[in-house]
Amino acid sequence: MKRMLLWGLVAVSLSVGFTRRFDRDKVLHVKPQDESQVNFVKYLSSIVQLDFWRPDSAHAIVPQMDVDFRVGAYQTENIQTLLEQNGMQYEILFQNVQEGIEKQFDGKPNSSNRRHSYSKYNKWEKIVAWTANIAAKYPDLVSRTQIGTTTEERPMYLLKVGKGSVKKAIFIDCGIHAREWISPAFCQWFVNEATKTYGKNKLMTKLLNRLTFYVLPVLNIDGYVWTWTADRMWRKNRSNSSNTNCIGTDLNRNFDSAWCTIGSSDDSCSEIYCGPAAESEKETKAVANFIRHNIQSIKAYLSFHSYSQMLLYPYSYTYELAPTHDELNNVAKAAVDALSSLYSTKYKYGPSASTIYPTSGSSDDWAYDEGIKYSFTFELRDRGKYGFLLPENLIKPTCEETMLAVKNISSYILRYVS
Ligand SMILES: *[C@@H]1O[C@H](CO)[C@@H](O)[C@H](O)[C@H]1NC(C)=O
Numbered sequence: 440m441k442r443m444l445l446w447g448l449v450a451v452s453l454s455v456g457f458t459r460r461f462d463r464d465k466v467l468h469v470k471p472q473d474e475s476q477v478n479f480v481k482y483l484s485s486i487v488q489l490d491f492w493r494p495d496s497a498h499a500i501v502p503q504m505d506v507d508f509r510v511g512a513y514q515t516e517n518i519q520t521l522l523e524q525n526g527m528q529y530e531i532l533f534q535n536v537q538e539g540i541e542k543q544f545d546g547k548p549n550s551s552n553r554r555h556s557y558s559k560y561n562k563w564e565k566i567v568a569w570t571a572n573i574a575a576k577y578p579d580l581v582s583r584t585q586i587g588t589t590t591e592e593r594p595m596y597l598l599k600v601g602k603g604s605v606k607k608a609i610f611i612d613c614g615i616h617a618r619e620w621i622s623p624a625f626c627q628w629f630v631n632e633a634t635k636t637y638g639k640n641k642l643m644t645k646l647l648n649r650l651t652f653y654v655l656p657v658l659n660i661d662g663y664v665w666t667w668t669a670d671r672m673w674r675k676n677r678s679n680s681s682n683t684n685c686i687g688t689d690l691n692r693n694f695d696s697a698w699c700t701i702g703s704s705d706d707s708c709s710e711i712y713c714g715p716a717a718e719s720e721k722e723t724k725a726v727a728n729f730i731r732h733n734i735q736s737i738k739a740y741l742s743f744h745s746y747s748q749m750l751l752y753p754y755s756y757t758y759e760l761a762p763t764h765d766e767l768n769n770v771a772k773a774a775v776d777a778l779s780s781l782y783s784t785k786y787k788y789g790p791s792a793s794t795i796y797p798t799s800g801s802s803d804d805w806a807y808d809e810g811i812k813y814s815f816t817f818e819l820r821d822r823g824k825y826g827f828l829l830p831e832n833l834i835k836p837t838c839e840e841t842m843l844a845v846k847n848i849s850s851y852i853l854r855y856v857s
């Protein structure tokens with residue numbers, strides 16, 4: 440009996456040991472009907488710390504937008520009362536975020552002894568070992584290079600996937616935002632699917648014979664590690680560039696595209712902090728340098744985020760349409776049709792600024808302005824039921840359908856882009 444009790448304690452401390460807990464924190468959904476309701480939500484966020492899940496800060500809220508935010512347990516009663524007093528309807532997405540965090544794992548959240556799996560969320564040590572293993576297993580198809588190191592000195596490994604020398608290339612990154620776990624899961628799924636079906640699936644074989652895919656499985660590695668070890672809801676990286684107590688830059692506000700103008704913040708405590716300068720972050724710099732060095736061959740840039748089920752293309756930093764808007768729209772439509780063909784998952788698509796909200800310093804705009812004309816950002820599943828806490832049993836369907844979109848875009852590049 441005593442022994443069992445002890446075992447229980449060990450398991451609990453291994454899995455959730457020193458991490459921040461979210462017991463009885465709630466996630467609320469609101470849809471402000473008009474400007475005054477928008478202002479009310481913004482006002483709430485100024486008096487109480489709200490963790491915005493969608494959009495990623497209060498600034499971006501406009502009427503009729505789906506807005507999800509997490510509220511600390513001790514504030515939920517106040518916030519719900521205030522919403523009710525002001526005639527705002529709300530829905531409770533999570534009654535207890537801590538429970539959601541634990542339910543996200545199939546079975547016990549005992550992550551320390553789990554093997555790497557494509558249908559589970561893998562911690563960084565598992566992913567980094569996997570990058571070496573998959574390159575060793577498929578030496579003709581996959582090679583691993585290091586493009587930089589993170590603030591906390593972790594190596595940033597990039598997988599080059601394809602047969603033979605580089606012709607046309609597609610750059611794919613996952614995990615810019617730490618808490619969007621489905622994104623790194625997709626990058627791993629992609630490489631597995633590519634290697635497993637090469638020589639069997641006709642389209643994949645053709646794609647890998649004639650294109651090179653550069654896959655960065657986790658861009659914000661330090662942040663990702665932090666979500667596993669300390670704070671599941673962490674978004675930014677882990678650098679400390681300011682003389683405040685706030686850590687982290689939003690790497691998707693740190694690229695050199697209208698840097699720190701619209702939809703970002705120069706306050707280091709903000710979740711959308713743009714950093715002290717464009718490309719100030721080592722992770723941003725590593726990716727930007729790699730892309731600049733390979734700009735002749737890279738024809739498409741695909742970046743994976745969650746959540747809200749959207750396929751976005753430039754621009755984010757302006758409502759003006761991109762010069763190649765019509766073509767981007769057609770490619771996005773075809774990709775979304777392909778994606779939806781499997782499970783009827785509904786995706787919106789369009790230019791970022793008007794489809795989601797305006798931001799600056801984002802990687803897709805930067806890539807586009809560097810000359811990569813096929814630049815897309817995916818916001819993967821779901822649309823708020825689980826948000827960042829998408830359960831592991833939804834990894835497979837999410838990745839399967841997303842593969843169809845990526846293959847569709849890739850075959851377009853193969854066929855029409857020189
Ligand atoms: C949890 O993981 C530890 C370390 O890998 C292992 O020894 C232990 O048996 C696991 N506990 C459960 C309940 O699976």
Ligand SMILES: *[C@@H]1O[C@H](CO)[C@@H](O)[C@H](O)[C@H]1NC(C)=O
Pocket residue numbers: 679680681682683684685686
């Ligand atoms: C960040 O660095 C500044 C200046 O060195 C320091 O005052 C501050 O305490 C640091 N913040 C954290 C959270 O470590």
Ligand SMILES: *[C@@H]1O[C@H](CO)[C@@H](O)[C@H](O)[C@H]1NC(C)=O
Pocket residue numbers: 589590591659660661662676677678679680681686687688690714715719720721722723
């Ligand atoms: C995080 O952001 C800081 C600036 O706030 C930057 O100096 C650092 O390189 C970044 N680290 C990572 C891992 O992105």
Ligand SMILES: *[C@@H]1O[C@H](CO)[C@@H](O)[C@H](O)[C@H]1NC(C)=O
Pocket residue numbers: 642773774776777846847850
């Ligand atoms: C991509 O989607 C378009 C439009 O649905 C379709 O015509 C085309 O065959 C698809 N290509 C591939 C390779 O799936």
Ligand SMILES: [Zn+2]
Pocket residue numbers: 615616619744745
């Ligand atoms: Zn994101």
